[in-house]
Amino acid sequence: MSEKDSDAEITLRLGAAAGDGIQSAGEMIMKVLSRSGMHVTTYNGNQSLIRGGHVWFHVHASTKKIYSLGYGIDFLIPLTQLSYDQHFEKLNQGGAVIYDPVAVKIHDLDPKVMQISVPLADIALKYDKRPIMKNTVALGSLCAAIGVDINVLSKAIQDQFGRKEPAVAENNIKAAMDGYEMVKKQTRPLKNIQYNYSVRRPAMTADYALALGAVAAGCRFYAAYPMSPASPIVHWMASHAKKLGITVFLGEDEISVMNATIGASYAGARAMCATSGGGFALMQEAIGEAAMTETPVVVVDVMRAGPSTGLPTKTSQGDLNMMLGISQDDFPRVILAPRNPEESFYTAPRAFNLAERYQVPVIILLDFAIGDGGYSTVDNLNFAFEIDRGKLLSTPPPAYTNGYWFKRFAITDDNISPRSIPGTPDMMFVAKTDEHDEWGHDLSDVLAGLKEYLPIRRRMHEKRMKKLEEIKKEMKLPEIYGPSGADISIITWGSSSNAVREALHELHKKGVSVNSFEFSDIYPMQEDEVRKILSTAGIMVDVEVNYSAQFAKLLKREAGVEINNFFLKYDGEPIYPEEVEKHILATRKEVHAIA
Amino acid sequence: MSEKDSDAEITLRLGAAAGDGIQSAGEMIMKVLSRSGMHVTTYNGNQSLIRGGHVWFHVHASTKKIYSLGYGIDFLIPLTQLSYDQHFEKLNQGGAVIYDPVAVKIHDLDPKVMQISVPLADIALKYDKRPIMKNTVALGSLCAAIGVDINVLSKAIQDQFGRKEPAVAENNIKAAMDGYEMVKKQTRPLKNIQYNYSVRRPAMTADYALALGAVAAGCRFYAAYPMSPASPIVHWMASHAKKLGITVFLGEDEISVMNATIGASYAGARAMCATSGGGFALMQEAIGEAAMTETPVVVVDVMRAGPSTGLPTKTSQGDLNMMLGISQDDFPRVILAPRNPEESFYTAPRAFNLAERYQVPVIILLDFAIGDGGYSTVDNLNFAFEIDRGKLLSTPPPAYTNGYWFKRFAITDDNISPRSIPGTPDMMFVAKTDEHDEWGHDLSDVLAGLKEYLPIRRRMHEKRMKKLEEIKKEMKLPEIYGPSGADISIITWGSSSNAVREALHELHKKGVSVNSFEFSDIYPMQEDEVRKILSTAGIMVDVEVNYSAQFAKLLKREAGVEINNFFLKYDGEPIYPEEVEKHILATRKEVHAIA
Amino acid sequence: MPLLNPKPFESDTRADWCPGCGDFGVLAALKDALQKSGRQPHEVVVVSGIGCSSNLPGYIRTYGFHGLHGRPVPVAVGIKNANPKLLVIATAGDGDEYGIGFNHVVHAARRNDDIKLIVMNNEIYGLTTGQLSPTSKLGQKTKTSPDGSIIYPLKPLPTILGAGGTFIARTFSGDPKHMSWVIQEAIKHRGFALVDAISPCVTWHNIYDEVKKLFYRLEDRGYKPDDENEAYKAMNAQDGIPIGIFYRREDKQSFQERLAEINGGRWAADNVKSLGSEIAQSLVQEML
Amino acid sequence: MPLLNPKPFESDTRADWCPGCGDFGVLAALKDALQKSGRQPHEVVVVSGIGCSSNLPGYIRTYGFHGLHGRPVPVAVGIKNANPKLLVIATAGDGDEYGIGFNHVVHAARRNDDIKLIVMNNEIYGLTTGQLSPTSKLGQKTKTSPDGSIIYPLKPLPTILGAGGTFIARTFSGDPKHMSWVIQEAIKHRGFALVDAISPCVTWHNIYDEVKKLFYRLEDRGYKPDDENEAYKAMNAQDGIPIGIFYRREDKQSFQERLAEINGGRWAADNVKSLGSEIAQSLVQEML
Numbered sequence A, B: 001m002s003e004k005d006s007d008a009e010i011t012l013r014l015g016a017a018a019g020d021g022i023q024s025a026g027e028m029i030m031k032v033l034s035r036s037g038m039h040v041t042t043y044n045g046n047q048s049l050i051r052g053g054h055v056w057f058h059v060h061a062s063t064k065k066i067y068s069l070g071y072g073i074d075f076l077i078p079l080t081q082l083s084y085d086q087h088f089e090k091l092n093q094g095g096a097v098i099y100d101p102v103a104v105k106i107h108d109l110d111p112k113v114m115q116i117s118v119p120l121a122d123i124a125l126k127y128d129k130r131p132i133m134k135n136t137v138a139l140g141s142l143c144a145a146i147g148v149d150i151n152v153l154s155k156a157i158q159d160q161f162g163r164k165e166p167a168v169a170e171n172n173i174k175a176a177m178d179g180y181e182m183v184k185k186q187t188r189p190l191k192n193i194q195y196n197y198s199v200r201r202p203a204m205t206a207d208y209a210l211a212l213g214a215v216a217a218g219c220r221f222y223a224a225y226p227m228s229p230a231s232p233i234v235h236w237m238a239s240h241a242k243k244l245g246i247t248v249f250l251g252e253d254e255i256s257v258m259n260a261t262i263g264a265s266y267a268g269a270r271a272m273c274a275t276s277g278g279g280f281a282l283m284q285e286a287i288g289e290a291a292m293t294e295t296p297v298v299v300v301d302v303m304r305a306g307p308s309t310g311l312p313t314k315t316s317q318g319d320l321n322m323m324l325g326i327s328q329d330d331f332p333r334v335i336l337a338p339r340n341p342e343e344s345f346y347t348a349p350r351a352f353n354l355a356e357r358y359q360v361p362v363i364i365l366l367d368f369a370i371g372d373g374g375y376s377t378v379d380n381l382n383f384a385f386e387i388d389r390g391k392l393l394s395t396p397p398p399a400y401t402n403g404y405w406f407k408r409f410a411i412t413d414d415n416i417s418p419r420s421i422p423g424t425p426d427m428m429f430v431a432k433t434d435e436h437d438e439w440g441h442d443l444s445d446v447l448a449g450l451k452e453y454l455p456i457r458r459r460m461h462e463k464r465m466k467k468l469e470e471i472k473k474e475m476k477l478p479e480i481y482g483p484s485g486a487d488i489s490i491i492t493w494g495s496s497s498n499a500v501r502e503a504l505h506e507l508h509k510k511g512v513s514v515n516s517f518e519f520s521d522i523y524p525m526q527e528d529e530v531r532k533i534l535s536t537a538g539i540m541v542d543v544e545v546n547y548s549a550q551f552a553k554l555l556k557r558e559a560g561v562e563i564n565n566f567f568l569k570y571d572g573e574p575i576y577p578e579e580v581e582k583h584i585l586a587t588r589k590e591v592h593a594i595a
Numbered sequence C, D: 001m002p003l004l005n006p007k008p009f010e011s012d013t014r015a016d017w018c019p020g021c022g023d024f025g026v027l028a029a030l031k032d033a034l035q036k037s038g039r040q041p042h043e044v045v046v047v048s049g050i051g052c053s054s055n056l057p058g059y060i061r062t063y064g065f066h067g068l069h070g071r072p073v074p075v076a077v078g079i080k081n082a083n084p085k086l087l088v089i090a091t092a093g094d095g096d097e098y099g100i101g102f103n104h105v106v107h108a109a110r111r112n113d114d115i116k117l118i119v120m121n122n123e124i125y126g127l128t129t130g131q132l133s134p135t136s137k138l139g140q141k142t143k144t145s146p147d148g149s150i151i152y153p154l155k156p157l158p159t160i161l162g163a164g165g166t167f168i169a170r171t172f173s174g175d176p177k178h179m180s181w182v183i184q185e186a187i188k189h190r191g192f193a194l195v196d197a198i199s200p201c202v203t204w205h206n207i208y209d210e211v212k213k214l215f216y217r218l219e220d221r222g223y224k225p226d227d228e229n230e231a232y233k234a235m236n237a238q239d240g241i242p243i244g245i246f247y248r249r250e251d252k253q254s255f256q257e258r259l260a261e262i263n264g265g266r267w268a269a270d271n272v273k274s275l276g277s278e279i280a281q282s283l284v285q286e287m288l
């Protein structure tokens, strides 16, 4: 295995055509590892089609906490020739390719990679008329190669097929066993990992973790129109609706989804919706409506590679600019970009608390790489978080009511007005998207432009915008990894942090003086603090998954921090730590050449 | 009259309730002045309601070229008490208020303002059962006060009511004449202007000028869903459809409007649509579609005060951020912000040429202040502009066709691909919003993520984005007014330039060392040149009509230019030059105090 | 709380519609119908879009949401789905509901969402100063059709019937009692109710006289609103302008009734709480 | 140019739908119908949305526009209004056209825009891996309705009839000749044609057998598509799945015919030129 060799760590990749069940096979082996005490991180290389083409599933597992997809591939299981051709070059020395010689011709392989030939289809045909179980056979073979207890796989198969007729699970288990035995005969385990079968670690994608966090934070209204890679959220919500009492509204489009979410929140629910960029574009007008009526909402955008329809099953961090310019004129918004599934879980309650405390729209940015495409171990979840509904009142302070109308948009010291919900007596109000006064009366018709009312318009506009000053104080500063005062500083945000963090580890081993600043709270930005913190940075290298370095531009715009060195990826694939490592090594060379 | 006194210049304001005909009265007096050789600039202070409330019409006229609304009010004609109360404080010394004592009680008036009392209603009742002609009487009175030939007004009335039965115009002319005589008896003209009746100057709002420019540039497809303050464009197009052969598509919403515009352009038309911020928000997804399919489109946003519905009849420059973040992920766009109606006329053909040359969406930003709310003199229009359709081919170069398919998205040195339109033999292609290769074949399904195709995806993304580098070269740098090396430099853009330019004039009279940098081409920005130019600036003062200084933020983001002094207006009213003047004088004081 | 105020839905804000605007009639009828419904003002939410008509929530004493052009229906649906105890009424214009927002109406109708939609149909875009609306007639001259409209008008009632609407009525602000009655029935209906309220715009397209001449009451002719095919014919009648309830069925569950079968009546507005740790752990277990 | 190629609309790109997908049948029928229409490939534009079905333009040899989910109709309308000499066909899914984009269909139908819309109706969102669609049945289990759908399905045909549609048909990709015939008739129609093409999704919601059992041809039963009320009844029939032309009228002008009366047949795609200076000056004069 490569320089990155470690017996505590493993990377593997399954490849086949869409419809071959590679995703569920991948999830099963992920479970096997998770149930053997390993931390995992995965990636689903799928395509925008339902059958055919080429899809793959990548797993990185380790006995210690990990975040990224790891280095190269230790074990490749190509079920098709294309899967071999696409991935064999990434195989690590000391690794292996497990293949069926009928389907795959090996070529140009590094001699330090072991070839494990297994008649996958033949074995599968023992248990069904069509060789659909060949991936199960492969999983069995893989278990032998990595030395994990085959019973863990059997159990995972049982869980997977439990709802079907018993023969299905039984036959799959037999098929897996055959694969296992066949490899066991050929070789001893290539990995010498101390699996700990007493520790089982849950793994989630950020989509699921966020859904779980939202419901745990009191969200029982969820609206959606399906869109990859946000659809897993609605799938989770719908499949838990009965158990948890969630109202799932399937709108006719994203416009209805956003407006219904606002309606539900106005009525007192904690309401959320999610989509991807194209759907978000359609929601924009209504997000302005939420801000103007000061209705709290949480909106999730799981980003994918664009522009426009783009690459629907591929990843990107390209929607930040959109979030900074949502619909017309100025209004406050919060933008959060959790870095991984675990942080996504905790971001949901934070988002609701911020939304309700400040009565603003809160945007959560996820992306395909962690949202739909990537599971990651999430353990030790703590469900005991505070639900802070802000200034939500059920009886009116005397100064705020005339017996029926409520001064819903009162000017206050902190620019946040007490709020009521329909059904509450003596606290009626009209939420208006037209400019309005403290009581919610229109300033756009008979009062528009009158000199006495211009200051009120100004004050209402300021009241909304100045919330940003308060919100800022709750925004987290970047998390710093690596030594302070390093020569090179990587600036990154959201899911790109994962590859960076793991690259850092390797770079430090190589003696590179590098640290990183990971941003998860994006906007509003504590510009002075950020500038101060980044003044300690070395040569800054911006790492993000878009063409135009959107986050770096925001840093420049808000904090005046200028970055001149970029690692930008925009081919739809997630960042691998080795890419960051390579870029930083090259940067170091340049720097040394100059110095 | 105030310090700003000049016999060559005049400001006047009519005020009444909506439905009293104040807009048409204002347009008539504007015409009277325009037909007397004067340059004019006007503002329509209206409200979002159809009858009642308070509306006013402001006219600034001068024998020399002007841009802004001028200083104060020389002549106020309040038809209602509210109109007096709202505006009398702005009256200039030496000016006059022309009023009907039955409707208006004068109070707190500067003694240096003349009171001209005319029984407007009584006179009006001579010619109709209801006193609806009182504004015509007032116009007649005004003509006497400013010493303009009453026959010019009679002609304007004739033109205005020409389509109604003859008695209407006749009675109005008589009513105007009565008002004229009544004032002529009371006073000699308060203005001693040399009117030149042989020069007639056309006046237009930017909405009209832009419509005219678009049609003159070959646009014969216009799509719209009505929205203030963009509606005058569709009104003009619809009322000229028969004469000019324009296809006007009235969509069911802004989404259909934008998509139909793209369809029409794809089919070979020069196609345009317009809206205001809320409608633009809905168009965003489709603008990404235009960019991805490389279909040229021109989209106009006539900005109004927001956020959300906001103040629909009031002005703002608050949509710039939205334009910088239109829909998901990165794609090229051009943003132009003509400063006045005249420049709007010329911006239309430029926008079409840019759109077709670079096959990108071009956004034109107008605002209520000049778009719907303000006429301005536009003379010497030159209709002889080049129509450059870019690389639009009608026969395919051999290398670009296989006899039926066309290599529509070919990679070329300048990143612009030859284009064909449906109906052309041997040049067929599929325009795709999914990522695609040079032939327009999908990269999102069976080829997505394959290693051979990642470079193609990258190259296609780069091809689109790199057009910005070429477009930059065509972007105009800011226009500079005033002395170079001034102590204070005003940075402004779009319609805010008008007040700034006129304030500059007064500030120079007062000996203030100030100049201005007016931006009309907003994005992409020639960042190096802009930085260089602004390095010559004094203390920079940003003047714009929004809360968050959106343009200044763009300057910082693109060119790294930081501004710390702002005059930002966000109450819905347009900027008056005296406000700029006041702010600059205060700034000078501060600067001196520090120095 | 009993209704102490004799006119509990009377607001203190004067409506600023043009004198004579049909919307005054709709407002009066709605207040009357609400009072007769026995609801408390704070249990009612009136949701609107943008347009002259959509200013209505400002002029009635209930909770109100004056949102975006074309979007009252999804806001109303969101409110109702979060708290079905509220009476949710959407009031808007023909531009809002038959133009830009019509798809929401179609889908609320087919879902049978328990909201009541009153469309103030004046065949024009009033607030934007008189442009063509989806219900403008062929040949109608407006600012966007100066040569006369060339677009066939939309027939919203048969469209919504086809889409599965369960209560479809038309009324006229020139017949205030009729209008109040129709709205009362809409409020009583199980599910989605569409009330097309002819509400003339006296400024841009005054059809008062025309409608007064042509309208007739379906109930006066013994019409029974229980047959879908007859309703379809009646809606397309050419012999004048029928008003009344064209179609009504009470045998279809509302969407919210069906939803209760899934969420168990645990409605989102009353249910903002964290998860019990047992449930929380079981959810984590699923991911393991 | 005569049609030299015997299969002029045959593309060289292989469709990547799942084996057995109904969309193959629609593609074949469309190619057949186009060939029979006598049109040249370059005079035809096929416009689609996003979904499995919407990949169709990539698999046929004509001009194509593969746009946004739900928006093929307005793009098609824009193309047709710019150059009515083109034959413009929109092909998309039930999600595209009966869900997010249905309002465009309603309004194109009532305007009678001369475009042909083929909706590949599989009662599911195929490409997004099997969620509820507007035509999904009550009780249908999908990823977004794991407990069975609680939403009444939309009935697009009677809805579009109510909206004023002038050609409304249903066909089935299991009956390729019928489908080709229906598309041919749609192409000949004067104005907007809606073809609801039942096109089963074998992966997420395979209704092949069900439809095969239940469908019958209207024309086999002597049905005549000339009466609107009869059409309404036939569309709502409960005795199986009728296919065929439900309604057709040729006496209504298309929108483009009416438009020509205003723009004088000076279509925008052929008319990209500056103004004569005389006209230019007259326009300036108006502003003076």
Ligand SMILES: Cc1ncc(C[n+]2csc(CCOP(=O)(O)OP(=O)(O)O)c2C)c(N)n1
Residues within 6 Å of the ligand: B225, B226, B227, B228, B254, B278, B279, B282, B309, C050, C051, C052, C053, C054, C068, C069, C092, C093, C094, C095, C096, C097, C120, C122, C124, C125, C126, C127, C128, C133
């Ligand atoms: C997205 C969007 N598009 C356009 C508008 C502009 N607009 C405001 S009201 C209106 C139409 C009003 O007509 P209608 O709905 O019939 O109401 P009415 O004024 O006739 O009562 C329009 C187009 C808007 N506010 N928002």
Ligand SMILES: Cc1ncc(C[n+]2csc(CCOP(=O)(O)OP(=O)(O)O)c2C)c(N)n1
Residues within 6 Å of the ligand: A225, A226, A227, A228, A254, A278, A279, A282, D050, D051, D052, D053, D054, D068, D069, D092, D093, D094, D095, D096, D097, D120, D122, D124, D125, D126, D127, D128, D133
């Ligand atoms: C604005 C927007 N919302 C959502 C999506 C995601 N999306 C892609 S295809 C599709 C639905 C596909 O269903 P259908 O239209 O019935 O076509 P099918 O795949 O069944 O042929 C959806 C929701 C999108 N691309 N754009």
Ligand code: SF4
Residues within 6 Å of the ligand: B050, B051, C016, C017, C018, C020, C021, C022, C023, C052, C053, C122, C126, C127, C200, C201, C202, C203, C204
């Ligand atoms: S413009 Fe028409 S709809 Fe609007 S308030 Fe006046 S009369 Fe009513």
Ligand code: SF4
Residues within 6 Å of the ligand: A050, A051, D016, D017, D018, D020, D021, D022, D023, D052, D053, D122, D126, D127, D200, D201, D202, D203, D204
């Ligand atoms: S998923 Fe369904 S609709 Fe899509 S290609 Fe497969 S069978 Fe056809």
Ligand SMILES: [Mg+2]
Residues within 6 Å of the ligand: C051, C093, C094, C095, C120, C121, C122, C123, C124, C125, C126, C133
């Ligand atoms: Mg209307």
Ligand SMILES: [Mg+2]
Residues within 6 Å of the ligand: D051, D093, D094, D095, D120, D121, D122, D123, D124, D125, D126, D133
């Ligand atoms: Mg479908």
